[in-house]
Amino acid sequence: MSGAHAAAARLAVAAPVFAALGDETRLHIVARLCEKGPLPIVRLTDGSDVSRQAVTKHLHALAEAGLVRSRRSGRERIWELETRRLAEARRYLDQISRRWDEAIDRLKAFVEEEGR
């Protein structure tokens, strides 16, 4: 796979990630899983106002965006982060951020030039 093709493949899933993370409860779930590693639902509703039903709904949205996955462990379902997808989403924004840095450098040179 060429470099460009591989990069395309990596970024191909960036988009729904942002929508999935746009909600505070989801951000909280992702942060929790990041901090603690794989967890069952009961540990994700710990000390929060959000109902188990709501957390389940959010987890499914996150799973659909490819950010988390679950597996059966005995009678429990354990949820964990798909860190690769998060890294891809981060890389995508970083790329645009870099382009802005470059554009800003051009603007700076342009306006700070004498006699314009």
Added chain:
Amino acid sequence: MTASDRIEKKVLLRAARERVWRAISDAKQFGSWFGVEFDGPFAPGVRLTGKIVPTTADAEVAKTQEPYRGKAFELFVDRIEPMTLFSFRWHPFAIDPAIDYSNEPTTLVKFELEEAAQGTMLTITESGFDGIPLARRATAFAANDGGWQAQTRLLEKYLAAAR
């Protein structure tokens, strides 16, 4: 944890507010540092077309820009509040000639100016990434990487020389 659907940049420009405002709100000036030749002036609510214009200041670098030369460019001007705010919607850095971006959601870019002790504080915010679709964006950025960087260096040279 930084926001996952927006980018914010702040830069202190050592130039008067009026100078910065002109560089941003005048389509010719904006195009000259950004690297696009627009087909008309900026006005609120207008859809403005243009094309990418890589410089010819450096033949070597120009070669890497050939794929982007003449690539159609468009933006949708949003608000113009003199000396304070200029905003537009666009397809972020959509310069891959192989891609038709026209059906994709746009992001909103805002340039906000404030006076500062040594010049002008410019804040650039881009938001709305959550609406952007999958593979199109991926291929666009894979192709872009490197192209813009070369163009940046080139334009800086060009602008420095045009005194």
